[in-house]
Amino acid sequence: MPPGSEDRRPLLEWISAEYHGMNGGHYETLNSSPSAVEFSRICHISRPVLVKGYSVPTDQRWSDSYLSTAMSDRPVSVAVTPNGYADAVTAGPHGKKYFAEPHIQQMTMSSLLARLNGIHEDQEKRDEAYYLQSQNGNLFSSAFFDEHSGEVDLSEFMPLREDVPSEISWCSEALGRHPDAVNLWIGNNRSVTSIHSDSYENIYHVVRGRKVFTLLPPTEGWCLEERLYPHATYVRSDPDAPLALSPSPDVAPVRWSSIQHPDRRGALPSQAHPISITVSAGETLYLPAGWWHHVKQSSEITIALNWWYDIEPRGMAWVWLNLLRGGDDVPPGNVEKDDDQTM
Amino acid sequence: MPPGSEDRRPLLEWISAEYHGMNGGHYETLNSSPSAVEFSRICHISRPVLVKGYSVPTDQRWSDSYLSTAMSDRPVSVAVTPNGYADAVTAGPHGKKYFAEPHIQQMTMSSLLARLNGIHEDQEKRDEAYYLQSQNGNLFSSAFFDEHSGEVDLSEFMPLREDVPSEISWCSEALGRHPDAVNLWIGNNRSVTSIHSDSYENIYHVVRGRKVFTLLPPTEGWCLEERLYPHATYVRSDPDAPLALSPSPDVAPVRWSSIQHPDRRGALPSQAHPISITVSAGETLYLPAGWWHHVKQSSEITIALNWWYDIEPRGMAWVWLNLLRGGDDVPPGNVEKDDDQTM
Numbered sequence: 308m309p310p311g312s313e314d315r316r317p318l319l320e321w322i323s324a325e326y327h328g329m330n331g332g333h334y335e336t337l338n339s340s341p342s343a344v345e346f347s348r349i350c351h352i353s354r355p356v357l358v359k360g361y362s363v364p365t366d367q368r369w370s371d372s373y374l375s376t377a378m379s380d381r382p383v384s385v386a387v388t389p390n391g392y393a394d395a396v397t398a399g400p401h402g403k404k405y406f407a408e409p410h411i412q413q414m415t416m417s418s419l420l421a422r423l424n425g426i427h428e429d430q431e432k433r434d435e436a437y438y439l440q441s442q443n444g445n446l447f448s449s450a451f452f453d454e455h456s457g458e459v460d461l462s463e464f465m466p467l468r469e470d471v472p473s474e475i476s477w478c479s480e481a482l483g484r485h486p487d488a489v490n491l492w493i494g495n496n497r498s499v500t501s502i503h504s505d506s507y508e509n510i511y512h513v514v515r516g517r518k519v520f521t522l523l524p525p526t527e528g529w530c531l532e533e534r535l536y537p538h539a540t541y542v543r544s545d546p547d548a549p550l551a552l553s554p555s556p557d558v559a560p561v562r563w564s565s566i567q568h569p570d571r572r573g574a575l576p577s578q579a580h581p582i583s584i585t586v587s588a589g590e591t592l593y594l595p596a597g598w599w600h601h602v603k604q605s606s607e608i609t610i611a612l613n614w615w616y617d618i619e620p621r622g623m624a625w626v627w628l629n630l631l632r633g634g635d636d637v638p639p640g641n642v643e644k645d646d647d648q649t650m
Numbered sequence: 651m652p653p654g655s656e657d658r659r660p661l662l663e664w665i666s667a668e669y670h671g672m673n674g675g676h677y678e679t680l681n682s683s684p685s686a687v688e689f690s691r692i693c694h695i696s697r698p699v700l701v702k703g704y705s706v707p708t709d710q711r712w713s714d715s716y717l718s719t720a721m722s723d724r725p726v727s728v729a730v731t732p733n734g735y736a737d738a739v740t741a742g743p744h745g746k747k748y749f750a751e752p753h754i755q756q757m758t759m760s761s762l763l764a765r766l767n768g769i770h771e772d773q774e775k776r777d778e779a780y781y782l783q784s785q786n787g788n789l790f791s792s793a794f795f796d797e798h799s800g801e802v803d804l805s806e807f808m809p810l811r812e813d814v815p816s817e818i819s820w821c822s823e824a825l826g827r828h829p830d831a832v833n834l835w836i837g838n839n840r841s842v843t844s845i846h847s848d849s850y851e852n853i854y855h856v857v858r859g860r861k862v863f864t865l866l867p868p869t870e871g872w873c874l875e876e877r878l879y880p881h882a883t884y885v886r887s888d889p890d891a892p893l894a895l896s897p898s899p900d901v902a903p904v905r906w907s908s909i910q911h912p913d914r915r916g917a918l919p920s921q922a923h924p925i926s927i928t929v930s931a932g933e934t935l936y937l938p939a940g941w942w943h944h945v946k947q948s949s950e951i952t953i954a955l956n957w958w959y960d961i962e963p964r965g966m967a968w969v970w971l972n973l974l975r976g977g978d979d980v981p982p983g984n985v986e987k988d989d990d991q992t993m
Contacts, residue, residue, distance in 0.1 A: 315661075318658075318661070322969060322973065325969045325972065325973075326966060326969050329963065329964070329968055329969060330964055330965070343687045344686045344687040344690050344823060344824060345826075347687050347690035347691055347694065347824070348690055348824070348825070348826055348962075350694060351690065351693060351694040351962060351965065352962060352964045352965040353965050353966065354964060354965060480687060481687060481690070481691070482691070483688075483691055525966075526966070526969075619691075619694060619695060620672065621672070621673055621695045621697065622673070622694065622695040622696050622697060623669060623696065623868075623869070623970060625672055626665060626668045626669050626672060626869075627966060627970060629668065630665065630668075
């Protein structure tokens with residue numbers, strides 16, 4: 308926990324109890340895409356909504372053979388870990404806990420799909436977890452949307468772009484902006500996304516398979532036991548060696564939740580009210596900025612797309628999220644009291 | 651200041667500094683009515699916007715003679731005070747300060763307009779301030795919008811309704827609801843509205859004259875030195891007697907700002923950033939829920955309409971406004987510290 312936040316605990320508990328009292332644990336399901344004005348209202352409320360009936364050309368087209376043929380021998384960047392936990396807290400040498408980044412390995416789409424289908428290539432009998440999760444705008448990055456950015460519009464997935472809308476009309480119109488990044492995700496149940504939050508409005512569409520989101524509102528972040536963990540990366544000493552966690556002494560420690568399985572009963576304190584939402588193929592989740600999310604996937608190959616839109620910088624949202632995250636510069640609220648005591 | 655809020659002061663100062671750092675003291679001006687989706691975005695940002703170009707039939711029609719003829723001899727309820735401060739902190743007997751409610755007097759529209767024009771009727775030479783400000787949905791109340799409310803749809807201003815839209819299309823569509831109340835306001839520079847905030851989204855349209863709003867964001871409410879004041883009401887011992895302030899011992903004390911003139915230089919601490927917006931005839935102000943406002947009027951007869959829409963109850967807005975207002979049940983943030991000290 309960052310300095311000072313222990314003192315803020317009663318305030319954070321009060322905020323989260325008030326918020327839950329007003330909102331409960333409900334989420335809305337829509338049977339068709341919202342209009343722009345409806346989605347603008349939804350963003351203002353900033354609670355998750357499951358949208359059924361927003362379809363993308365990918366939903367019908369993206370078989371294994373289609374993807375392999377379209378991508379041919381282009382290399383794609385895949386996160387590899389021994390245990391499926393990339394960007395997560397993991398025990399390293401001597402049991403010490405690290406925030407571990409995955410090894411990034413280049414492979415063809417057909418090789419990735421074969422591995423996810425359990426068909427290992429001869430030279431790799433190791434039981435490693437593969438997850439295409441580069442999440443850097445791997446389909447469309449800000450360079451695509453901002454021609455004045457000076458950056459080059461690159462994507463490993465150029466041949467797949469024609470199947471993916473670069474933006475979602477009802478979302479862009481509601482928010483009055485283009486997306487900041489559009490990403491492709493391909494994995495299976497070996498890979499789990501550890502609980503975290505992003506300062507983006509997120510539209511998450513499942514193309515194949517099924518994802519189970521465990522969500523907490525921004526107000527309940529204090530239940531997640533965030534700590535500072537030293538940084539490490541999975542590396543191979545040679546291409547055939549198994550992955551080993553390599554500490555990165557020059558990288559600043561990473562603040563991350565200590566709760567590995569918030570989806571399990573009893574993992575969170577009673578003041579937390581996790582919401583579980585299963586997003587099946589053809590369905591779309593609005594995941595509001597600042598909401599904590601842990602994501603599991605079905606055992607079959609699971610493919611998803613997400614559109615990240617910048618959060619509205621005007622107004623209060625940013626200040627509130629900062630307060631709830633408890634940055635080090637937020638005063639605990641008892642400075643005057645301390646001053647009095649020193650007199 | 652309510653119990654506990656002294657301890658919260660450093661936190662409130664931090665929030666207001668962050669908010670001002672992100673938003674500055676800017677307000678937007680639109681030269682035409684926003685679309686529904688634009689207004690939804692504006693409500694999400696929750697900062698004041700001056701709209702030029704939204705016109706109401708009243709703007710051309712409501713001369714003194716039109717209003718007097720239309721209203722004929724119907725009685726209307728007018729707030730009367732000796733000093734123009736209704737619903738404000740005022741010195742009473744022996745200099746003690748009270749939250750003073752006005753005397754409510756029935757008169758015809760033509761009589762009200764004559765008095766506001768400085769043409770006193772014979773029997774009233776007293777220099778009293780008159781302000782039609784009943785603000786109870788005097789044009790359209792919730793009974794008009796909700797046919798199932800069981801309440802009778804009453805208005806003192808039935809003949810004027812045909813000139814006033816019961817709702818504003820871009821606002822109702824953006825918020826997904828009807829107004830809760832629509833009010834008519836008629837006064838002159840004798841009457842001032844003391845600084846306060848409402849938990850309503852407010853659309854304020856000036857028909858004649860000019861209003862000057864001094865606004866503070868919800869984050870700067872702590873600068874307003876709210877205190878609990880005993881309640882009192884202006885009364886007359888007989889119809890010809892001058893007004894006297896009569897304490898109401900059975901009414902709970904009222905929490906109200908101690909700052910009578912926040913529009914004057916030096917009246918507020920340096921951490922407050924008041925925004926002054928002049929709304930002229932034919933212009934419309936979006937005054938977001940929770941924003942503090944002090945309102946002065948031009949010396950000519952000033953007529954305005956306002957539409958109050960309920961604040962969105964879902965999401966965080968209500969919790970944040972409650973936190974910033976510092977209700978008595980908000981913990982100061984240092985309970986654990988206190989507990990430690992008692993051990």
